[in-house]
């Protein structure tokens with residue numbers, strides 16, 4: 755059998771779909787961490803009259819081949835992640851077309867039960883976020899590559915800031931369960947390491963969410979202006 759046919763055959767199994775979800779999830783974990791660290795540059799002082807985050811944005815846009823490649827990988831990862839989630843949900847529903855009369859959570863956590871609604875909320879957030887800070891269609895005073903001013907003006911709108919904070923709370927839940935699931939998919943979630951790995955998943959999710967939430971909070975409090 756040819757390699758593409760073998761890949762298609764493997765993907766057709768639930769294990770294959772879970773693997774695609776785990777690998778695409780890993781790419782997205784890396785992105786949210788690096789993006790959060792990049793965003794925190796809003797707290798750095800300006801140098802020679804140029805805000806640190808503006809210099810960072812200009813450097814990213816200066817190298818178009820790298821930017822386009824990163825965007826293509828990101829788009830592919832998001833597409834595969836959503837596609838596997840939909841396929842796994844359909845599989846789950848076809849295995850039990852009639853819902854239990856009473857559902858009792860035995861081994862699932864709150865975060866795991868929220869995956870199928872925190873995911874779509876995050877997808878909606880990303881669409882809004884791109885229109886807000888990347889294309890400017892949802893931003894009243896957007897200026898290309900004026901990242902600092904775009905963020906400060908964007909978060910001066912109370913509603914936008916609250917929506918971001920809510921979305922970051924969803925991201926925290928989604929990341930926590932996602933990271934923990936990857937440990938399980940990779941087969942490293944041995945009972946002996948369980949507590950430590952769960953703590954690592956919680957720590958990762960909390961750091962990414964808290965780092966991002968600090969930005970709208972700082973703008974609303976007038977710390978960043």
Ligand code: HEM
Pocket residue numbers: 786789793811814825828876880883884887888899901904905918925966967969970
């Ligand atoms: C408070 C939190 C966040 C802030 C302040 C923020 C800020 C920004 C800014 C300013 C840009 C435009 C950069 C530029 O054009 O140079 C951007 C782009 C982007 N952000 Fe965020 N972001 C936040 C959270 C997130 C989260 C949680 C995600 C994903 C779940 C995300 C995904 C993206 C994506 C995909 C882009 C487009 C990157 C590209 O140009 O290809 N952001 N963000």
